[in-house]
Amino acid sequence: MEQIFIPKTVGTVKESGTVTWQTPSNIALVKYWGKRNPQLPENTSVSFTLSNCHTKTTLSYNKKQQSNDNFDFDVVFEGKINEAFKPKIETFFKRIEAYVPFLKEYTFVIESQNSFPHSSGIASSASGMSAIAMCLMSMEKEMNPTLTEEEFYHKASFLARLGSGSACRSVKGEIVVWGAHPEINGSSDLYGVEFKDAVAPIFQNYQDTILLVDKGEKQVSSTVGHDLMHGHPFSQQRFAQAQENISKIKDIFAKGAIDDFIALVESEALTLHAMMMTSHPYFILMKPNTLEVINKVWDYRKETGSKLCFTLDAGANVHLLYPKSEKETVQLFIKQDLAVFCKNGEYIHDQVGMGANKLT
């Protein structure tokens, strides 16, 4: 099936040029946790594409005068040459080489910057890898102008997935599904697709405030975490549960069933962390302040009838999700009652967005 992404015709591309894309981060509602080679999900996941948390990447390319068998590239991150990111990108290039045959014919400079503070604990791999994938697809489009928009985005997501699984959900908006599911038309393990079924107005322009509870390096990477799902005592039940939750959330979106949304999303977040706590070896990525925030959110909901809820990714930070109609009141609550649980009082207001944006 992935054969469809190997280009059949190779046209010509400019000797040199630059292309810039801005791609967002995303937050999963039904979580991807557990994979098989090559970076294929054990269950279907669905996410909101974000808007303000994004990576801007400029790819400059120069045709090599003399061909060689190396990937030749430099990485400039936030204005400085960055050696630390190179191995991850080298691995990414190796994985996608068969689908991007011109990779070794050019020398590249990859210049990136994030809109969110570096080492904020916000996963930058989703936006970072999807931005590189989009830039490479712009080069491919130039060589093969007959590529349709759908082919372009499917392949961009396919490439991004090989960089970092969840990155495949970062090229499109506003809700993206990754992983084959019988009830989602066109869904695939190979790439993310836009959720095209009915979405009630309450879920449009949904807000996400990210509380930066802990900005340090994670003790356990998501690569290790995914790996620990092999042989995990609850993995099969978990994968089956996620498939069921996709069916449920589809119905929730259509009906605008916000209370069911809250229950499903919070349960997904806690289940993700429960999987970590029941791995061998076990680990905990939440911090005391993560739990403080969760309890405050529950109290606030009880006292006010608000529809505010939380989700977590693989870290201690808390994503607070709420309808646009509650923007003012919830943001005041965050400022007054939750900022104290954040490192240096820092949080980021974001909302659901449309996906990747070409800037040149």
Ligand code: PMV
């Ligand atoms: O894309 P990865 O390999 O960093 O995995 C991310 C997994 C979670 O963020 C925890 C869940 C998800 O679906 O995004």
